Amino acid sequence: MSSLVEEMVGKALQRGIPLSVQLDLTYRCNERCVHCYLDHHDHGEMTTAEIKDLLDQMADAGVFYLTISGGEIMMRRDFFEILEYARARTFCIKLKTNGILIRKKEADRIVSLGVESVQVSIYSHRPEVHDAITKLPGSLAQSIEAIRRLRAHGIHVIMANVLMVQNVHDYHGVKALAAELGAQFIIDPTITPMMDGDRSILGLNVDEAALREVFQNEALTGNAEEFCAPPQGPDAEALDAVPCSAGHTACYVSPYGDVYPCVQFPLPSGNVRRMKFADIWRDSPQLKEVRSIKLRDMPTCSQCAHGATCTRCPGLAYLEGDMRGPSYQDCEKSYAKTGISSEYLEARKASPQPQRLQLVQIQGLQHAAQNLTARVTESSALGA
Amino acid sequence: MSEKRYVARSTAIASRVLGDETMVMSATDSTLFTLDEVATVIWEAADGATPLEEIVTKKVCAQYDITPEVALKDAEVLVEQLAKHGLLLLSDKPIAQPASLPRETP
Ligand code: SF4
Ligand code: SF4
Numbered sequence: 001m002s003s004l005v006e007e008m009v010g011k012a013l014q015r016g017i018p019l020s021v022q023l024d025l026t027y028r029c030n031e032r033c034v035h036c037y038l039d040h041h042d043h044g045e046m047t048t049a050e051i052k053d054l055l056d057q058m059a060d061a062g063v064f065y066l067t068i069s070g071g072e073i074m075m076r077r078d079f080f081e082i083l084e085y086a087r088a089r090t091f092c093i094k095l096k097t098n099g100i101l102i103r104k105k106e107a108d109r110i111v112s113l114g115v116e117s118v119q120v121s122i123y124s125h126r127p128e129v130h131d132a133i134t135k136l137p138g139s140l141a142q143s144i145e146a147i148r149r150l151r152a153h154g155i156h157v158i159m160a161n162v163l164m165v166q167n168v169h170d171y172h173g174v175k176a177l178a179a180e181l182g183a184q185f186i187i188d189p190t191i192t193p194m195m196d197g198d199r200s201i202l203g204l205n206v207d208e209a210a211l212r213e214v215f216q217n218e219a220l221t222g223n224a225e226e227f228c229a230p231p232q233g234p235d236a237e238a239l240d241a242v243p244c245s246a247g248h249t250a251c252y253v254s255p256y257g258d259v260y261p262c263v264q265f266p267l268p269s270g271n272v273r274r275m276k277f278a279d280i281w282r283d284s285p286q287l288k289e290v291r292s293i294k295l296r297d298m299p300t301c302s303q304c305a306h307g308a309t310c311t312r313c314p315g316l317a318y319l320e321g322d323m324r325g326p327s328y329q330d331c332e333k334s335y336a337k338t339g340i341s342s343e344y345l346e347a348r349k350a351s352p353q354p355q356r357l358q359l360v361q362i363q364g365l366q367h368a369a370q371n372l373t374a375r376v377t378e379s380s381a382l383g384a
Numbered sequence: 385m386s387e388k389r390y391v392a393r394s395t396a397i398a399s400r401v402l403g404d405e406t407m408v409m410s411a412t413d414s415t416l417f418t419l420d421e422v423a424t425v426i427w428e429a430a431d432g433a434t435p436l437e438e439i440v441t442k443k444v445c446a447q448y449d450i451t452p453e454v455a456l457k458d459a460e461v462l463v464e465q466l467a468k469h470g471l472l473l474l475s476d477k478p479i480a481q482p483a484s485l486p487r488e489t490p
Binding site for chain 2: 007008011017059062090092116117156
């Protein structure tokens with residue numbers, strides 16, 4: 001992060017401004033990725049008018065960085081109408097797409113609307129591996145074609161490589177492909193649970209040896225010695241630090257108008273169909289609770305040697321049942337990075353957890369009102 | 385300055401008012417700029433139809449204890465800089481804005 005961006009994030013934090021929002025327009029998709037955490041059925045997406053009203057509200061609340069994602073964003077027929085409206089409200093926009101539906105006309109339109117970047121997931125440089133993950137024959141070729149079109153116009157393209165057992169050895173090839181196409185390469189070594197709490201897809205996560213290989217690859221992590229240095233244990237400053245941006249300067253809005261602290265933190269915090277975005281952001285008891293949590297309030301992580309340097313995700317911890325608790329996947333990453341195991345990791349290895357928690361996040365409007373009380377009670381109980 | 389100068393925000397930018405400052409990002413190269421309180425006043429008034437001199441006298445001098453001459457000189461430097469980065473358009477004639485002119489947050 002540049003120092004100016006850091007400064008602005010600091011100011012947004014002080015003033016309680018939601019500087020960044022991810023808005024998913026739809027969960028529908030033309031790919032069927034094996035690791036996807038979404039329910040692809042349409043349970044009553046926001047209409048064009050509702051989304052435009054939300055964009056107005058978000059601009060007025062101070063949102064600057066807007067990530068428009070899905071599902072596949074271009075499955076919405078009104079996608080360009082929404083994008084044009086969002087640009088007229090001067091958001092800094094990042095699009096996440098698989099690129100399949102970006103042909104010449106669409107690429108030209110994206111260019112003319114001045115988005116900041118377009119992120120495309122590429123799982124492998126080998127079609128047989130990529131297409132087997134997306135379950136769409138020909139998808140690698142089509143995604144690459146879209147990247148070429150966007151790059152030809154000078155658009156900043158980010159090629160995101162999610163690592164899983166199927167493509168664990170292919171990131172070198174994807175990185176080389178990104179270089180060839182003039183795209184930025186990023187790697188994400190974590191497969192997350194389904195948003196409904198189903199943890200069965202976690203079996204796709206790469207093993208510890210593969211994680212270690214990634215962390216020690218200096219082309220990816222910079223100085224490996226520094227990156228993988230043994231943990232020092234949290235000092236007073238770390239104990240009082242904000243764990244991450246979720247709920248502090250950022251949040252997530254689903255296609256059904258549900259607001260969560262982050263796309264990876266499915267704690268239901270309100271719905272923009274029933275309340276104003278700014279009121280949810282300011283007054284939601286769930287967001288207030290998330291904001292109140294510092295490392296010192298986490299009984300296990302505050303005592304852990306990795307506490308200050310761990311990438312612990314509160315959303316993954318929440319999906320494990322306690323937003324103040326550890327996240328097993330981050331314990332594994334801390335171990336792979338440093339070779340030093342946390343007590344929690346050892347304990348969990350000795351007694352594995354159930355595969356599914358009863359969380360209900362994605363639902364149609366018709367069910368939403370009746371389930372709201374239940375969801376809030378449930379999440380409070382989980383977060384307690 | 386004897387000639388009138390008109391200023392208009394470019395449509396190829398992202399921007400948001402953050403307290404009394406404004407974040408502006410160039411969509412062409414993703415460079416981020418921040419405008420201070422006075423620059424924000426000029427930025428928000430840059431509608432392509434109001435001459436810079438009028439923005440300075442009616443908006444800046446009305447709110448801040450500064451003479452029109454000094455304010456206009458500073459404003460000229462500011463708009464030149466912003467124009468250099470493609471954030472503002474400058475012209476000696478009014479600048480027509482497209483229908484989807486970026487609207488500012490109140
Ligand atoms: S750490 Fe988790 S909850 Fe926080 S911003 Fe990252 S993904 Fe979201
Ligand atoms: S390694 Fe595990 S227990 Fe330690 S800080 Fe990270 S998430 Fe918490």
